[in-house]
Amino acid sequence: xxxxxxxxxxxxxxxxxxxxxxxxxxxxxxxxxxxxxxxxxxxxxxxxxxxxxxxxxxxxxxxxxxxxxxxxxxxxxxxxxxxxxxxxxxxxxxxxxxxxxxxxxxxxxxxxxxxxxxxxxxxxxxxxxxxxxxxxxxxxxxxxxxxxxxxxxxxxxxxxxxxxxxxxxxxxxxxxxxxxxxxxxxxxxxxxxxxxxxxxxxxxxxxxxxxxxxxxxx
Numbered sequence: 001x002x003x004x005x006x007x008x009x010x011x012x013x014x015x016x017x018x019x020x021x022x023x024x025x026x027x028x029x030x031x032x033x034x035x036x037x038x039x040x041x042x043x044x045x046x047x048x049x050x051x052x053x054x055x056x057x058x059x060x061x062x063x064x065x066x067x068x069x070x071x072x073x074x075x076x077x078x079x080x081x082x083x084x085x086x087x088x089x090x091x092x093x094x095x096x097x098x099x100x101x102x103x104x105x106x107x108x109x110x111x112x113x114x115x116x117x118x119x120x121x122x123x124x125x126x127x128x129x130x131x132x133x134x135x136x137x138x139x140x141x142x143x144x145x146x147x148x149x150x151x152x153x154x155x156x157x158x159x160x161x162x163x164x165x166x167x168x169x170x171x172x173x174x175x176x177x178x179x180x181x182x183x184x185x186x187x188x189x190x191x192x193x194x195x196x197x198x199x200x201x202x203x204x205x206x207x208x209x210x211x212x213x214x215x216x217x218x
Contacts, residue, residue: 025060026212027076029107030067031122033088039112040082043188050188050205051212055145059212069093073100078215082110082185087118094125101126101168101175106215109178110185113158116178123168123176132166132178141165141177144213146206153203155196156183177211184208 028044030037044063051057066072066079069092073079079100081087089097101107109119120132135141135151142148142165152163163182167174186194187204196204 023060025064026078027064027066029079029081030065031087033086035083035085035087037083040185040189042190043185047188047208051209055209055213069096079107082112084112084114087122089122098126107176108211111180116180127168130168135165135167141214144210146210152179152182153207155187155204
């Protein structure tokens with residue numbers, strides 16, 4: 001049995017065990033290059049609370065923080081990456097993230113404004129054979145518990161552009177979902193951070209819950 005095949009089997013087993021345990025945890029991905037990977041510090045906590053309440057998930061109330069090059073990423077079936085600036089993956093980090101995604105992991109990249117050129121370039125290193133494709137509005141990620149017939153909700157305005165949801169699809173599976181011109185993570189933050197209305201925050205949390213639901217099969 002090849003190491004890759006063994007890794008895949010172990011990862012699927014870990015995900016199955018995690019989905020049936022109280023300690024299933026999602027993680028924020030820490031990267032190099034100077035970008036603010038730590039942006040939106042309250043967003044994942046609020047998303048987890050929303051999912052546990054509204055979807056009946058059993059996610060650990062505290063999210064983890066994990067380095068992109070660490071073997072620990074295999075402990076988390078869902079990784080979230082955000083920020084405004086530069087991202088740099090070393091060759092070892094690139095290979096580690098590729099192995100993780102091929103083995104069954106999932107990466108959500110949320111552009112907090114200005115992230116796109118860096119995120120796209122680094123993910124091209126991870127999957128040189130793939131291109132980001134815009135997901136159609138009919139994609140299941142928009143139609144889990146909450147229905148978004150027009151795709152991603154618009155949370156914050158930056159460049160007067162519509163929100164876009166892009167994906168990397170490996171062997172027929174969505175392994176990376178990139179939310180652009182949307183600012184979902186801002187909408188997940190505590191209300192007093194950005195002053196968003198409850199209706200806007202609810203839309204953001206519902207779309208985030210759809211992502212979690214899609215990944216975990218709830």
